[in-house]
Amino acid sequence: MTFVEAHFDDADRRHPRAAALTGQGLMMALHDNRGLIAQRNSGGHIRVYIALRTELDWHEVAGVDLADTGRVREVLLAEFTGWSPSLLTLITANDGPYLNRPIHALPVPHTWPHTRGLTLLGDAAHLMSPFSGMGANLAMLDGADLARAIAAQAGAPNPDGPAGSLDAAVRAYESVMLPRSVEAAAGAAGAIAAAIAPDAPAGILTHLASRQ
Numbered sequence: 001m002t003f004v005e006a007h008f009d010d011a012d013r014r015h016p017r018a019a020a021l022t023g024q025g026l027m028m029a030l031h032d033n034r035g036l037i038a039q040r041n042s043g044g045h046i047r048v049y050i051a052l053r054t055e056l057d058w059h060e061v062a063g064v065d066l067a068d069t070g071r072v073r074e075v076l077l078a079e080f081t082g083w084s085p086s087l088l089t090l091i092t093a094n095d096g097p098y099l100n101r102p103i104h105a106l107p108v109p110h111t112w113p114h115t116r117g118l119t120l121l122g123d124a125a126h127l128m129s130p131f132s133g134m135g136a137n138l139a140m141l142d143g144a145d146l147a148r149a150i151a152a153q154a155g156a157p158n159p160d161g162p163a164g165s166l167d168a169a170v171r172a173y174e175s176v177m178l179p180r181s182v183e184a185a186a187g188a189a190g191a192i193a194a195a196i197a198p199d200a201p202a203g204i205l206t207h208l209a210s211r212q
Contacts, residue, residue, distance in 0.1 A: 001103040001129070001196060002058060003037075003049040004076060006094035011046045017089045022046050029087050030200035034080060036090050048090045049101070050076055051196050056102055072098045105129050108189050109182040119170045121146060126181035131195060132188030142177055149173040 011019040021027055022038040029036040035051035055061055064071050076091050076098075106127045112120075119125075122139035149169040158164035194203035 001192065002052050002054055002056070003101040003103060003130075004052070004072070005099040005101055006048040006050065006090065007096065008046040008048070008093070009095050010044045011040075012044055015046070015089075015093055017086065018046055018048075018093060021086065021090065028195070028201070028204075029083075030195055030197075030204060031083075032200070033196055033198055035196050035200070036080075036083075036087055038090055048094065050080075050091060050098075052079060053196055054079075059100065066100050067097065069097045103129050103192070105189060106185070108185045109178075110185065111178050111182070114171055114174060116167050119146070119174060121177065125177065126185050128185040128188040129192040130188075131191035132184050134184050134188070138181060138184060141180075142173075145176055146170070146173045 008015040008018045011022070018038065019040075022040050024040055026040070027036075027038045033053040035049075037049040037051060039047045039049075041047055052058070059066055059072070059075075062075050064075055066072060073091060077088065080088060080091065104127060108128075110126060121142035123135065125142065126138060128135060146169070149172040150166065152172070153165040153169040156165055156168075158168065190207055191204065194200070194207035197203045
């Protein structure tokens, strides 16, 4: 899975078609293992992800230099043959170069046996597709939970001394973080599999309904 990112600056004034398609939030157009996903950001900025199920090195296979904006655009348009011209505006009218963003994720579930003196948090612990919308939130929550667990153990009597107290804090953190991240990662994996799929958008609607 690869997202090719495009962006539109001062969209309401300079790119009214893209602005109208996106609205004030998020717009998805999904079909046949492809997607156009537009997201409104602050300051009149719109970010678009052009989603494809393709090889990791798709641009090398096609002989495309990612710095060659015109050539990248040609290849992307060929992938979206037959799509509405209004939607193709999200590929043809963007500002500046495209950014190639292959999507990586850890297996679900991703867990590990507790190891004294070591733990993981954020993407290192639970890298998942952006279809969860939770990656950054979970990373911040992980940090806060680990800090709270360490603070709770500070000064607590422990037969193994400070190192034992720290290890107990890490165990407490992992007991909360691992189940939470497995649930989020499963949802993210299911969502991206259903959204960028042969039967999209029906698959993503079914997936969302199942998780209500």
